[in-house]
Amino acid sequence: MKTIAERLKSALQTLHHSAQQVNRCVDDVTLLAVSKTKPVSDIQLAYAAGQRQFGENYVQEGVEKIQQLQNLTDISWHFIGPLQSNKSKLVAEHFDWVQSVDRFKIAKRLSDQRPANLPPLQVCIQLNIEQEHTKSGIDAQQLLALAEQIQTLPNLTLRGLMAIPQKTDDGQQQQQTFRQLQALFQQLKALYPQVDTLSMGMSADAEMAIANGSTMVRLGTAIFGARAVKNKQEQ
Numbered sequence: 436m437k438t439i440a441e442r443l444k445s446a447l448q449t450l451h452h453s454a455q456q457v458n459r460c461v462d463d464v465t466l467l468a469v470s471k472t473k474p475v476s477d478i479q480l481a482y483a484a485g486q487r488q489f490g491e492n493y494v495q496e497g498v499e500k501i502q503q504l505q506n507l508t509d510i511s512w513h514f515i516g517p518l519q520s521n522k523s524k525l526v527a528e529h530f531d532w533v534q535s536v537d538r539f540k541i542a543k544r545l546s547d548q549r550p551a552n553l554p555p556l557q558v559c560i561q562l563n564i565e566q567e568h569t570k571s572g573i574d575a576q577q578l579l580a581l582a583e584q585i586q587t588l589p590n591l592t593l594r595g596l597m598a599i600p601q602k603t604d605d606g607q608q609q610q611q612t613f614r615q616l617q618a619l620f621q622q623l624k625a626l627y628p629q630v631d632t633l634s635m636g637m638s639a640d641a642e643m644a645i646a647n648g649s650t651m652v653r654l655g656t657a658i659f660g661a662r663a664v665k666n667k668q669e670q
């Protein structure tokens with residue numbers, strides 16, 4: 436069995452290699468370690484190995500971990516799961532980033548509920564480019580309108596886009612989706628200079644995501660190992 440530190444190291448090597456293959460700077464691609472369902476002790480191990488960006492999907496679980504690891508002040512916590520309005524306050528109070536913003540109502544609540552003593556919440560708009568019914572996210576046509584609305588909110592900083600493209604064996608289709616996302620990202624970036632984050636790519640498709648401009652790859656299993664299936668009620 437490999438340790439978390441070893442898995443982290445080899446994941447970073449793979450990311451760096453993928454970046455170099457397409458002449459991108461290795462520092463342009465951030466690794467987000469997705470620690471959902473994993474214990475605090477696993478996060479501590481990854482932290483000890485140098486990891487600082489962590490992603491959580493479930494509000495209650497994420498907040499508990501953040502509170503338990505309060506002494507590790509340089510961790511940046513990303514909320515990446517579907518977000519219901521009744522949980523937005525906890526997220527606004529504890530996380531640094533929310534990557535799964537997909538409607539103005541949630542964005543407005545997050546801004547209103549962000550405590551005044553904290554820096555603005557960094558947000559990405561989640562796109563559902565293949566319009567899969569099972570996934571959150573907006574379609575491409577709604578993107579610019581939502582971005583414009585988010586820009587007006589004082590306690591949010593719009594940083595970019597997040598997407599979870601469909602798993603497929605069709606490399607060409609996958610490539611096309613990534614290219615589409617990259618084009619939308621460029622469009623957004625041209626409008627809003629602070630936009631710098633294209634969060635796409637997971638364990639299976641990180642290399643292709645990086646070849647198509649991803650600036651943040653989200654890896655769970657590759658770092659922490661397989662997860663037990665989570666009961667919906669616990670979310």
Ligand SMILES: *Cc1c(COP(=O)(O)O)cnc(C)c1O
Nearest residue numbers: 469515637638653654655656657
């Ligand atoms: C769980 C999750 C990941 C990580 O998935 P793995 O397959 O374990 O690498 C990445 N992004 C999102 C939004 C997730 O929910």
